[in-house]
Amino acid sequence: QSVLTQPPSVSGAPGQRVTISCTGSTSNIGAGYDVHWYLQRPGKAPQLLISGNSNRPSGVPDRFSGSKSGNTASLTISGLQAEDEADYYCTSYTRGSTWVFGGGTKLT
């Protein structure tokens, strides 16, 4: 069981919008630490998608956006495309000076 809770799966049709939640606690997200999101395609290493709650690294389309409020962060993907089908993970630093990941969400 992961420290950060994500829905195991979400789905959407091309062109639609989906949101993936990531719920933590006062020991991590709620303590004010940033949440980062990663995309992982089958057989590949994860790649950074959103950093610092809402910042897109260079090359990430603006269809991807992130937000955070309290103990929960969200990743929103607008204008879904077939290539967005992948696993998505959130992560946060903790009061214990360690890192924790969410269990991952499979987007279909």
Added chain:
Amino acid sequence: QVRLQESGPGLVNPSETLSLNCTVSGGSISNSYWSWIRQPPGKGLEWIGYIYYSGSTRYNPSLKSRVTISIDTSRNHFSLRLSSVTAADTAVYYCARLRDGAYAYWGQGSLVTVSS
């Protein structure tokens, strides 16, 4: 562009020690935090630990008694040792680098299977 490459045995016997290296190219290993993260087949990501270039470390509490991460700045690489392995330690092991608080750089991953 920083590149990371994992290397090490793909098969380890139960109860023995898993050892992996991560070679960093395209940049210095200094002034950064370097981590190991693993992913069991079909499962999610698990943070193992990190090391600062100065040598200070932090480990996942669930693995702390078995993990050692070390760094060799002269050779631009860092290493993972995980002792007393069992089948539950079978996973793809990734090395990664923090930038601005996020894991911006990842190796391609190295599958390690624990089996006799």
